[in-house]
Amino acid sequence: MNLSMMENNIPGYFGRLLDVNLTTGEIRKTQLSKEILKDFAGGRGLGMKLLFDRLSRPGISAFSPENVLLFMPGPFSGLPLPSSSRTCVVTKSPRTSPLKSDFPDASTVSYSNIGGFFGPELRFAGYDGLAITGKSEKPVYLYIKDDQVEIRDASAYWGMGTDELETRLIKDLGSDRFRSCYIGPAAEKLVPLASVLNTAARAAGRGGTGAVMGSKLLKAVCVSGSGIPNVADPVRFHELLEKARQSFSEDTPSRKWWREGGTTNALEESSQGGTMAVKNYSEGTFNEVQKIGTGASRKEIWKRDFACYCCYLACKKSGMAKGAYGGLVHDGPEYETGSMLGSNLLISDLAGLSKCIGVADNLGLDIISAGNIIGFLMEAYDKRLINKAFLDDIDLTWGNVDATIALLTKMGANEGIGKKANLGVKKLAEIIGQGSEAFAIHVKGHELAGWNVHKAVDWFGISYTTANRGACHMNGGGPSPQNQSALRDSLGICNFVDEWYINDISFANIMSAITGIEWTNESLEKVGERIYNLEKMFNYREGFRREDDRLPERFYTDAYAGGPAAGIRVDRQHFTQLIESYYDLRGWDKLTSRPTSAKLNELGLAYLDTEYR
Amino acid sequence: MEEIIEKQSRRDFLRKLSLGAGSLLIAGSFGFSWMIDPVTGKVKAIVIDFSKCTGCRTCETVCAAHHHQIETGGSVIPGISNPYQANIRVHHFNPDVDVPLVCSRCEDAPCIDACPVDPDPETGRKALYHHPVTGVPANDTERCIGCRMCARACESMRTGTIRPNPGSHMPEGICDQCGGDPQCVKYCPFNAISFIEVAHDREFAGLSPEAIGQLLIKKFYS
Numbered sequence: 001m002n003l004s005m006m007e008n009n010i011p012g013y014f015g016r017l018l019d020v021n022l023t024t025g026e027i028r029k030t031q032l033s034k035e036i037l038k039d040f041a042g043g044r045g046l047g048m049k050l051l052f053d054r055l056s057r058p059g060i061s062a063f064s065p066e067n068v069l070l071f072m073p074g075p076f077s078g079l080p081l082p083s084s085s086r087t088c089v090v091t092k093s094p095r096t097s098p099l100k101s102d103f104p105d106a107s108t109v110s111y112s113n114i115g116g117f118f119g120p121e122l123r124f125a126g127y128d129g130l131a132i133t134g135k136s137e138k139p140v141y142l143y144i145k146d147d148q149v150e151i152r153d154a155s156a157y158w159g160m161g162t163d164e165l166e167t168r169l170i171k172d173l174g175s176d177r178f179r180s181c182y183i184g185p186a187a188e189k190l191v192p193l194a195s196v197l198n199t200a201a202r203a204a205g206r207g208g209t210g211a212v213m214g215s216k217l218l219k220a221v222c223v224s225g226s227g228i229p230n231v232a233d234p235v236r237f238h239e240l241l242e243k244a245r246q247s248f249s250e251d252t253p254s255r256k257w258w259r260e261g262g263t264t265n266a267l268e269e270s271s272q273g274g275t276m277a278v279k280n281y282s283e284g285t286f287n288e289v290q291k292i293g294t295g296a297s298r299k300e301i302w303k304r305d306f307a308c309y310c311c312y313l314a315c316k317k318s319g320m321a322k323g324a325y326g327g328l329v330h331d332g333p334e335y336e337t338g339s340m341l342g343s344n345l346l347i348s349d350l351a352g353l354s355k356c357i358g359v360a361d362n363l364g365l366d367i368i369s370a371g372n373i374i375g376f377l378m379e380a381y382d383k384r385l386i387n388k389a390f391l392d393d394i395d396l397t398w399g400n401v402d403a404t405i406a407l408l409t410k411m412g413a414n415e416g417i418g419k420k421a422n423l424g425v426k427k428l429a430e431i432i433g434q435g436s437e438a439f440a441i442h443v444k445g446h447e448l449a450g451w452n453v454h455k456a457v458d459w460f461g462i463s464y465t466t467a468n469r470g471a472c473h474m475n476g477g478g479p480s481p482q483n484q485s486a487l488r489d490s491l492g493i494c495n496f497v498d499e500w501y502i503n504d505i506s507f508a509n510i511m512s513a514i515t516g517i518e519w520t521n522e523s524l525e526k527v528g529e530r531i532y533n534l535e536k537m538f539n540y541r542e543g544f545r546r547e548d549d550r551l552p553e554r555f556y557t558d559a560y561a562g563g564p565a566a567g568i569r570v571d572r573q574h575f576t577q578l579i580e581s582y583y584d585l586r587g588w589d590k591l592t593s594r595p596t597s598a599k600l601n602e603l604g605l606a607y608l609d610t611e612y613r
Numbered sequence: 614m615e616e617i618i619e620k621q622s623r624r625d626f627l628r629k630l631s632l633g634a635g636s637l638l639i640a641g642s643f644g645f646s647w648m649i650d651p652v653t654g655k656v657k658a659i660v661i662d663f664s665k666c667t668g669c670r671t672c673e674t675v676c677a678a679h680h681h682q683i684e685t686g687g688s689v690i691p692g693i694s695n696p697y698q699a700n701i702r703v704h705h706f707n708p709d710v711d712v713p714l715v716c717s718r719c720e721d722a723p724c725i726d727a728c729p730v731d732p733d734p735e736t737g738r739k740a741l742y743h744h745p746v747t748g749v750p751a752n753d754t755e756r757c758i759g760c761r762m763c764a765r766a767c768e769s770m771r772t773g774t775i776r777p778n779p780g781s782h783m784p785e786g787i788c789d790q791c792g793g794d795p796q797c798v799k800y801c802p803f804n805a806i807s808f809i810e811v812a813h814d815r816e817f818a819g820l821s822p823e824a825i826g827q828l829l830i831k832k833f834y835s
Contacts, residue, residue, distance in 0.1 A: 079693065080671070080674035080675070080678070080693070080696075082802075117670075124695055124697075163707070163708075166707040167706075167707045170705070170706070170707065176704055176705040176706070177697065199707070199709065200707055200708075225695070226695055226697060227695060228693055228694055228695045229693075230693065231693060234683060234685050234690060234692075234693065235685055235686060235688065235690060237693075238690045238691060245800065248802065249802065303833045303834070304664075304667075304709060304710075304833055305667050305803075306667050306668055306709050306711075307667035307668060307669035307802075307803075308669070309669065309670060310669055310670065310671050310674060311667075311669050311802075312669070312671075312802040314667040314669065314803065316709075318708065318709045319833070319834070320833075320834050320835070328708050328834055330708065330709065
């Protein structure tokens with residue numbers, strides 16, 4: 001099979017989108033035009049373009065059958081380039097909301113990135129992406145083996161946790177060559193902060209992508225492919241591939257950092273620097289961080305290092321925890337899971353923390369939002385704004401592992417306090433009132449991640465407030481890093497490998513070898529900028545405005561009490577200036593937040609200028 | 614075929630390994646494939662250290678590329694092939710265990726036993742036979758009838774690395790050790806694969822990936 005030899009195609013692409021409608025059962029292979037592949041690259045960008053065009057009007061509910069759920073690898077995916085493993089899940093968010101809008105179901109775009117092996121396999125099967133629309137009447141999973149695509153009954157898997165499901169799918173499909181993305185029980189119950197997972201621990205965690213999958217009664221997508229994308233210039237591609245492999249093989253401190261601890265190393269570093277989410281973001285340094293750091297995990301838990309497809313870094317760690325909270329540990333704690341369910345809740349019992357992570361992954365919850373929400377409730381309980389009855393009798397004190405597990409379990413079941421918690425901190429603060437909104441740590445309804453803002457407002461303040469999916473720590477602290485990030489998410493390459501893909505082995509040179517189109521760093525960044533602005537226009541269409549790009553009050557009012565950065569807080573005027581200069585750099589209107597006509601024209605998005613004033 | 618296999622105990626082998634590399638090899642974490650070194654006349658094997666493998670599948674991609682080279686602009690370069698076309702295959706299990714396997718070069722070769730093609734009167738070879746230099750099973754495509762018996766024997770009794778070609782049904786997936794310069798060894802980012810002299814009596818030899826996976830799960834996660 002060599003579908004990419006199909007005419008009318010840019011090399012490196014199949015030019016095909018697998019289009020599945022779960023209401024009608026219709027399965028189509030839709031041709032993707034050269035123009036949109038060139039303009040939006042793939043992954044997050046191509047997904048965004050398809051989402052924007054298909055959701056032809058604002059205010060469609062994220063859980064409506066009309067919403068589109070897109071699994072988008074990029075043009076790097078499936079080629080043996082180091083760390084070319086990523087898939088972007090793109091949809092309309094069930095998590096976000098504007099301050100005000102004409103539309104009751106207004107929300108932002110959502111995109112969430114997942115590693116592992118799924119994206120490459122989807123490309124082996126001959127697709128540049130998978131789009132799911134409609135809603136099934138009963139639980140189903142999607143079976144994809146090259147051209148053979150079937151919607152199959154998933155009632156046997158409904159209700160199953162992600163760990164058991166991973167094992168069962170490999171067994172039932174009769175081959176570990178099938179790579180699967182799936183949801184846990186939380187998503188089935190439409191928990192808005194539900195994630196999409198593969199290999200039982202790797203998650204497209206953010207932005208409620210799993211909840212949208214659950215709303216379609218789609219339990220899993222299982223794919224196996226026998227093909228491979230072609231490239232325009234095999235000699236040049238091979239030279240670049242060899243250089244990339246050599247570069248990744250060098251024994252640098254950076255590679256060592258990733259291999260030994262991965263983002264877990266950042267737990268101690270961030271705590272020392274005062275940039276960690278501690279005690280619901282009231283502090284930036286965690287006195288007990290060593291107990292959950294790399295050294296402790298290596299000693300007490302980790303047995304194995306795992307890599308995504310063709311990755312030289314292997315930052316995923318797994319092993320066994322011992323003691324009362326003992327058991328299998330699929331992953332980490334890494335930085336986000338370790339900070340959000342660890343330092344943010346003052347949990348330093350490593351086995352207990354690992355147990356919390358395992359419970360959340362098995363239920364299929366976004367651990368970042370879950371940890372943020374639990375931290376908020378712990379603070380509200382500590383301040384006696386809520387009582388134990390509000391919490392269904394859970395004694396939700398700081399550092400309490402059992403209470404955290406109990407609450408996570410209720411969240412997964414979407415019951416009682418769990419159901420309330422699942423509304424997110426923005427709505428919880430409305431329910432609890434009493435000034436609690438000041439410590440509800442979200443932007444546009446999406447909870448912040450494990451990086452605190454007080455001391456790092458120039459980067460993370462901008463990253464969180466201006467991100468198109470609501471608070472996002474991976475977004476970048478200015479226009480250029482944000483465009484780069486959007487680009488990476490669109491190529492299918494990992495966010496952590498920029499430093500290896502430089503000089504000769506730039507993304508631009510690799511894209512040129514793959515596609516036969518001569519790309520430069522500048523022309524590729526322009527693709528990132530186009531994507532970012534299209535997302536912005538999507539949000540603008542829904543009713544998001546400049547005032548939605550706001551920081552939680554806590555960062556202005558509550559200075560750190562302890563740690564090396566004690567006394568620090570964000571200066572309101574400084575941040576206002578910062579975000580206004582950001583808007584200037586972006587070419588966006590500071591009053592409305594809308595990209596200016598000049599900017600839209602420059603990016604080839606002029607058609608949006610006339611349509612959405 | 615002549616037997617030129619140098620017998621070594623596993624302890625000798627492990628000692629050599631640890632002296633040679635100063636590595637952190639865990640006893641019993643190895644899988645093997647054999648070859649007779651044309652220079653030294655000794656038996657060399659592709660050895661996989663399951664404790665180091667991260668499941669990245671770089672080995673599959675370089676193997677598939679090496680065995681599906683392309684000619685372009687007058688030069689021959691590695692192809693770009695689906696990793697499933699490799700002769701090494703990384704089996705994956707939950708909880709996370711990855712089991713890269715190549716042909717075990719079983720001493721008794723049930724695949725060759727199963728071949729129903731009458732031996733050639735001159736060479737004594739069936740369609741599937743021991744390669745005189747490498748010792749790995751080789752297939753005579755002129756005489757192979759594509760009956761899939763070798764793949765079935767390998768699947769039911771050993772590693773299951775032999776798989777029939779989807780069209781011709783002739784056996785594929787048998788490691789040829791890249792003529793003495795195995796690409797998987799060269800490119801493994803985690804130094805989990807080596808090409809060294811070893812003996813036949815080793816743990817995991819000829820076991821199915823499932824059996825190895827279960828043993829490793831017990832080892833790593835209990």
